[in-house]
Amino acid sequence: MSRALLALALALMASLPALAEADVLVIVVRHAEKASNDARDPDLAAEGEARARRLAAALAGSRLDAAYATQLKRTRQTAAPAAAAAGIEVTVRPIDGENAATYAADLAQDLRAWPKGSVVLVVGHSNTVPGIVAALDGRPPREMPETEYDRFTTVRLRAEGGADTVVSRY
DSSP: OOHHHHHHHHHHHHTHHHHTTTOEEEEEEEOOOBOSSOSSSOOBOHHHHHHHHHHHHHTTTSOOOEEEEOSSHHHHHHHHHHHHHHTOOEEEOOOOTTTTTTHHHHHHHHHHTSOTTOEEEEEEOTTTHHHHHHHHHOSOOOOOOTTOOOEEEEEEEOTTSOEEEEEEEO
């Protein structure tokens, strides 16, 4: 874990009151560790459940306004503790063969439409998180290996356009 990057991400999140009138903050993570109980739609493993609780703890002071996940259990279960702590429901945003090519761009467009001052969590997959972040910040996607579960990307969508991105670990 890069303590400097985590500290920077937390500092960005801690500055939310200053951002409240101007920016939207989007936190993008991959689902936590999955179990092997179902090849297509597994639950979270015990380690993944613990990671989901750590995510909720990391977001505890962030005034979370929304949480998005795909239709698969592992993304919904990763988002659930943070959403429950914020008193909100997880919004399911399905991905399938019909919308896979435009999923990241469509989601980014919807995230940009949130009112200024909003904080939104997005839980995706190793093959969607890089594209979602790239669609938000305009930078080339950062590859995500299948074994990586701890990337915590904070994207600040500036009101005047552009984005600031901090990648850390949780």
